[in-house]
Amino acid sequence: MTVRMRHTKSHTANRRSHHAIAGVRLSACNHCGKPHISHAMCERCGTYRGRQIVDIMKKRMRTEERAKRKRKELGMEPNKREEKDAETKPLDPVALSRKK
Numbered sequence: 001m002t003v004r005m006r007h008t009k010s011h012t013a014n015r016r017s018h019h020a021i022a023g024v025r026l027s028a029c030n031h032c033g034k035p036h037i038s039h040a041m042c043e044r045c046g047t048y049r050g051r052q053i054v055d056i057m058k059k060r061m062r063t064e065e066r067a068k069r070k071r072k073e074l075g076m077e078p079n080k081r082e083e084k085d086a087e088t089k090p091l092d093p094v095a096l097s098r099k100k
């Protein structure tokens with residue numbers, strides 16, 4: 001291919017000066033105050049624009065149940081935190097989730 005124009009390091013660097021990726025825009029959650037990605041559900045409380053989208057407590061309990069079952073299937077020892085939870089009182093999803 002023919003050389004069309006003078007091409008310097010400076011021109012290349014100047015062009016590439018706009019290639020940087022901008023940081024993620026965060027805003028505080030109206031419900032719990034934790035920073036979350038704009039236009040997305042809050043990962044901590046499961047709300048979006050003041051509405052409850054996901055019941056976080058239910059989701060978390062399901063995930064823990066699945067992990068516990070998987071460990072049992074594989075013949076692994078239960079997690080130390082799980083043992084501690086079993087000793088203390090069981091989690092009450094209604095009291096813990098702040099669903100209105």
Ligand SMILES: [Zn+2]
Pocket residue numbers: 029030031032033034042043044045046047
């Ligand atoms: Zn929140």
